[in-house]
Every structure is written in structure tokens, then in C-alpha cells.
Amino acid sequence: MLGTLRKFSSSILAKVFLFIVAIPFVFWGMGDLFSGGNKNTIVKIGKEKISINEFIGYIKYSPEIKDNDLNNQAIRKLFNTFLGEKLISMEIKKLGISLSDISLARVIKNEKIFKKDNKFSRIEYEKFLLKNNMNAVVFENKISQQIKKEILFNFIGGGVVPPVFLINNDYNKINQERYVRYINLNNVFSKKFNFTNEQIKDYYEQNENLFKKNYTTIRFIELNTENLSDGNDYSDYFFKKIDEIDDLIVEGKNINFISKKFNLNIIEEVTFDDSGKSKSNEKKINFSDDMVKNILKNKIKSTLLLEDKNKYYLVEVDEINNIRMNISDPVSKNKIISNLENKVKREFMTVLISKINKNNFKKKDFDSYSLNEEVSIKNTKIISQNDTKIFDQDLINQIYKFPENRVIIVADLGLTKNYLIHIDKIENKSIDKNANDFDNYFNLSKVKMTSTIYDTYDSHLNNKYKIKINEKVLNGVQNYLR
Template sequence: MLIVIIIAVFASWGVGDMFSAGKTNVVAEVSGKNIYSEDYVNELRNGLQTKNYQNVSDAIKDNLHIQILNQLVAEKIFEIYAEEEKIIINDKTLSNFIKDIPEFSKNEKFSRTEYEKYLLKNQISSFSFETSFKKNLLKKLIVESQNLDSISTSYHTTRVKDYFEKKISISYINLEDLYEDVDITEKEILDYHKKKPSYSNELRSIKYAVINQNKEANQSSDLFFKNISDIENMVLSNRTFDDIATQFSLNIKKSDLFNKDGVIKNSLKATAFDRSIIQKSFYLNDQITSELIEVKGSFYLIGINEIVKKKPLILNDEVKKNIINKIKKTNINSKANFLINKIKEQNLFDQLISKKKKTVKQLDLKNRLEKNKTFSPNQIQQIFNLKKNELLVVKGPKNYLIKAIDTSYDRTKSNDEMDKLYERQVAMNFDEQIMQSFDKFLNNKYKVKINQKVLDRITNSF
């Protein structure tokens, strides 16, 4: 839980300039204790593999790289806190906890054979398992030391019961349907094009070298990966593509010009490069002049060969169509903001839909965990916060005006077993409040500094 909460305060960490230019092997510091780049890279690779990301950009959008860094920061905070509070897990204590794990027992006794089977099945060494287990055990002991016995009152239990058993019926309309009759004039199109001209796609050509283990020359795996590690360090030190290629006698090739979608200039064909190489090609700039990327077991060192900058497009029919769509989207967002300010006005919903009743839709939501094709889980939570006849504007890829027609509670779910679950939830809520206070204390006590330059380089190298 602490790891999740610590993510929320990431923006408050110190970033960037406090690190010396030569400190390329440290991604962050917690009260002067280092978090090393190698540990971050290993955890990030494990995270990509564990979560089965096919595309690194999807992982970045999901903030996996930030979650991994938060995990390492949280572990470092626990480590420092444990040292200060003299919370120690010695080898004997660790051994006793591991021997109590049911998966490692046979005939109600610890079995070394079952333990070894587990390690083989999960392809993990005993050292790695025991190190990870010790870290998690330390966190568990610290967290449990903060929790107090929580008392569940009937008031709080009723509130939790209402939260989970609430049902709601709504009417809603897409704001695009509500304001579809608004025409975009030629003057609006010309003004928009003048202020925000449309441009052609930027094109790039890269220099690249494919680096594989030279088995014909009997190159050992140790030597190969040492070279890869040396190249990676040179990339992190912002050495140029040409410098690195020369030092390691790499075979340099040059690509055709292609855009961000990987489409080759004057062609409908896509480049043969992996998507990750295409994306990294457009990250390169004067500060980041080279990247090392692993694709299906091969390593690619890339650098910029040529850049064709964006050019203003002539105002033809296709450009006009794109401008109209952009203006409409801007107008809808403005209307949504206007409605948010008017949301408490009586009869607002009925007045707005009076001529658009055919486009108004009805929806009955049986519980707040129900999946829906129209509304996201976060929007569902907003809808369930409504009282009868209240209005809500939800914004997103599509914007909706919503009215709560009726609310009720499904008491058919209530029974002794469910009541116990509700009481347990109340206790969890109290525990969460305690842990939030403890987390705030830790974040105020231990100062975190991020080496943003190294963090960006490592992230972009994947």
C-alpha cells in the first residue's frame, strides 16, 4: 500500500540538477542512499516481462517505469527506516519464516526438496528468492507495526453497505449530438489555419548498427555482454553514435526516410524496423544523440542520419476537414465547461434536450463495479456519487451530460456473510487512513532526489 501512496507524491521529489555530470550509474537517492541504474534496469526488464507488454510505449503510457522507480524508492525508504528503528531480520529469523511457507512443506514438515522444486519451476535462484522474501517480510513487519485494532461501528458499516448496494438509473446525451447543428464557417476555418497551420509529418533517417554475438569467431557470452554494457554506459554518457561505432568497429547502415508511423517517404510501405526503434528514432535530439535498443535478442545502436522538418500544408479539402473536426472538438469542450458551471440550474437538462429527445439514452446501473461500454470505471464512480435529479458532465474522448433519474439500494444482497464483509471493509478503511498518515510521515522524513537525465535515458533505451 505504501508503494501505491508514494507514487502520488512523485511530483514533489527533487529532480535533476543536484547530480554531477559523471554520476551516470545512479538513478535516484533517498536521504543520501543510492538507487543504482543497474537495479532500475533489471527491475524494469522484469516488469515488462512479467506484465507481458508487447509494446514498450504501452508500458510507458501505463507509467510502468514510474511504478518501478517508486517500488525501488519505497524499498529504500523501508530499508533506511528499519536501520534507524533497529528492525533486523537475521538469517535464523528469515529461515524460520521461509520454513513456515505451506508450499515448502511435506507431511507437515519443511522439505528442502519442495523448496528446490519451487525455485526450479519459477526459474529463480535461492539467493534472489530469499533477498526478495526478506524485503517483503521487512515491509510487512513495518506496516503491521503501524496498524491498530479498528472498531467497526453500525454507522460506518451502513455507509459501506450503501456504497456497495446502491443502484442508479440515468438519462444521458452525447454533447456532440446535443450541439450537432452548429455549423463551422469558412472564416472560422481560415482563422484557425492562420493561427494553427497544419503541417506535414516530420521525416527521419537513421544510422544504425545491429550487434549480435559473433559465435563464428567463438566470442564468449561474457565478452559480448560486457561490450553491450560498455556501449550502454557510453550511450548514458551521451557519446555520439559515430564515436561508439568507431570504438567497437560496428558495421554502419543507413535507413530510408520514414515518419512517426514508420511509413517510408513517397511510399505506402512500412519500414522493417521494430516499432520500438521507430519510436526511439523520434526521441533523438541534440541532448540524446544515440540509443541502444534490444529487439528479439539483437541489439541496435541508432543515431540520426537526416531530419526533414515539418512543412506547412496547403489549405485543401482534406486539411479543411481535419480543421473542422478540431474546431468542433474545441467547441464541445467549451460547451462542456460551460455546462459544468450551470449544472445546478433547475430544469437545465430538460431544456437542453427538448429538441433532441431521440438522442437521449437511458441506462440502469446495478452496482458501481459494473462494466460499461460507454463510461469508464472512473466515470461510473462519478455517476454513483449523484443523488436523484442531480446532473453531471463527464469529459473524455466523448463528453456526456447525465441526469440521475432514480437511486435505490439492492438489499437482497444483505445477509450475515455480507455484513461481515462490510465490517471487514470498514476496518480496512480505518487501516488505510492510518497508513496514509504513516506514509506522509515517511515522505516528509526521507528526501528523494531523482537523476532525471539518467532516468530518461534508461527509459528511452528500451
């Protein structure tokens, strides 16, 4: 928690601005929905009761989400952050951390955004507040609170100096050289890929849901200056007509009614899947991916006014059909073969991994496997954890997790790159204090140590304060805001 709260921009103004910018939400009219008795308390920290209104206010001004992102997970995440902020505020108060008005004024006056001709300008300050719909009291309180948090964090983790052995340890983890021998397992798998038509058919029948697609049919009209106004320019008259169409959609009018009213005679029709492709798997519509997503969000007979690539469209969702793809379709067949190949890969790798985990697959077994499967062993030297000449970064990270003289399997998530690897030798490295990048590794070790201190302090706070969350109220907030 503390590590997350600590990650702010270096500018005090930027930090505070995150918490001030107002975002329109549905919270303004919540009224007395949760008021009365314990129903108004969302969490109790020690003897202090935190009201639901305080949490709602926190969400309302949060820059982390938009109004259409208010799902249970987002609300729960915001609540955890809100709880962390409350604990930090209580610690600041208990430790007596304060900031004088003189110090606060000095911070504000040193912000570049409030300067004119390199001097603090009260006018620029007032303009900033007006532009962002803020008042000075709230803004300055936020700045003060943020600086106090910085003082607290420095109190907890400031002054950390990592010892040389930790710096060398972090340096070595990244820069140690590894000599490895490897077998490309794809060369083994390719010999096993010989699927009969019967196997392909059986897979298709047993997994029919994998081969169904939703196809949406829409009717649409591009709205432009030619069909909506007499001129070639986007005039006020054109946008007035756009507004009229928008109002008609709100009133529930469909594309036929609007087309007739504005003499928009040509209505195009197109059918596409969730990726915007036709049944022949071709990209038939000249819409962006975002516009396709916007269309697919809507139900049958929905009429929409959409803007895409600086163009306006009147769109109506005509029908949605769930269609089973034919087994002879190249897309279906490729998908079946790909899934069957991955099944073979998983089965073979499961057998190997089981042997490796039971310590029944060592260097001699590695060599025997190469001979039995008639695949070559290659040798390479990996000069650091950033060396991606042969293996991708994800595979390199997997290799660097294991010690010397171990046989391992590394693979990517899609099972497109799969290797059996023997870590033959590791050469450890250390860094001299006078090296050019010593400070980088010093800071890396310092960050890790500070993070550990924050985690420890986090545990201390959890033990220090008795926290009781009113789950019923929190669930009520989630249900109300969804």
C-alpha cells in the same frame, strides 16, 4: 506512506527478494564526491543523521527502477520511500519489536523454494544464495526486518472490525440503483459543425506548430546468415561477426565502412515519422514500435546495431527534418476539423456547466433544453456502479458522485462521449450478513478503515520525528545520477 509500504506479496521470501536483487548502476564509483561534514548527511531524523551512502545503497538495490530511469522524479520518489523505511525501522526499535533466531529459522525452513521432497534442504538454500549473489547474513536480516514490519503493521491496524453501518454504506455506494434521464449532447453538437474553408485555413495558420512533424531518414542493412556467413544457420561464426561489427561501431566506424569491410553491398533507405509512418501516412518499415523508439533516441550520423523480432540490423541515422504538413493533407484536415469540433463542444459545455454550478439549470431547464435543441430524452435504470450497458465505466463513476434530482454533464477525456443527465431517483441498497458476498464488503470496509488508521499514524510519525532534509545534498545526488 504506510499504506504503500504495507502492499507486499503474501510470501515473506517474495517481499525480501524485492530488496535483495542487485541491479547494476553507476553508483559503484561515487567515491568521496559528497563526503565531508554536513555534505555527507542527506537527512536528519531527530538526532540521527542518515548518510548519503546509505541512500545510494538503497537505490542500488532497488527493484523499482532501471539505470536508464534515474530522473529527478524517480530519485525523489525513492528518497520518500527510503525515508518511510527509516521511520518504520525507528518505530520498530522504539517499540521493542523483535524476532528470535528460532522464529526466523522456522520461517526460512517453511519456504517452499528451500524444500526438497517436502523437507527443508540446506543445499537448496545455499544454491539460492549463490544464484542470487547473496550472503546468508544480509538475506536473513532482510527477512527479519520484513517480519518485524508485519508485526508493526498488525499492531497498528490489526483487529479492525468495521461496524455494519459502514459495510452497508460501502455496499450501497456500489450497488444503489439510479434512474436517470439523459440527452446525448453529440446530437446537439453535430448541428453546430459547419466549418467554412476560411475557418479551417485560419486555424491552420494560427496553429502551425501543430502541423509540423519530425521525419527521420535512416540507412540500414539486415544482417543475416546469407550476407554475413556462408551457412543457413546462426552459427558461432555469425555471432562472431556480429560482435566484430559491434566493436567497430564502438570505435566510431559508420555504415559505409562496415558495409565495405564485410561486403554488405545493399543498403536500404527509408524515411518515417515518430510513429514509424512515411510521409504518405503508410507504415513502410517492418520494425517494431520499440525499435522505432530506439532509432529516434539517436542523433544524426549515429550508427547502431539493433535486434528486432529475432533479426539483426545495422542502422545509421542519416538526417532528421522538421516538415510542415500541407493543409490539403487528409491527416491535417481531419486534425483541424477534430480540433474545431472539440472547441465547439467545450464552449457549449462550459455555458451549461456554468449554469448548473450556479444552480440555474434544473429539471425544467433540462426538459426545455431538449425541446429547444430538438433532441430526445432517454430513460434508463443503472443497476449498480458496475453497470456499463449504456455508459462507460468512467462516466458511470461520474454519475455516482452526485445526489438525487441533480442535473450534471458527464464526458470522457477526448470529448467523444458527452451526456446531459438528470438523476431522477436513487434506490439505496443494504446487504444481509448471510449474503454470499458479505465477506467481500466486510473486507472492503476493513481495508478503508485500516487505510485511515495508517494515514493517522503517518501524521503521528511526521509530528513525532523532526525531519530535516538536506536539499543541497539531495539535489547533488539528482544532478550526479541524471
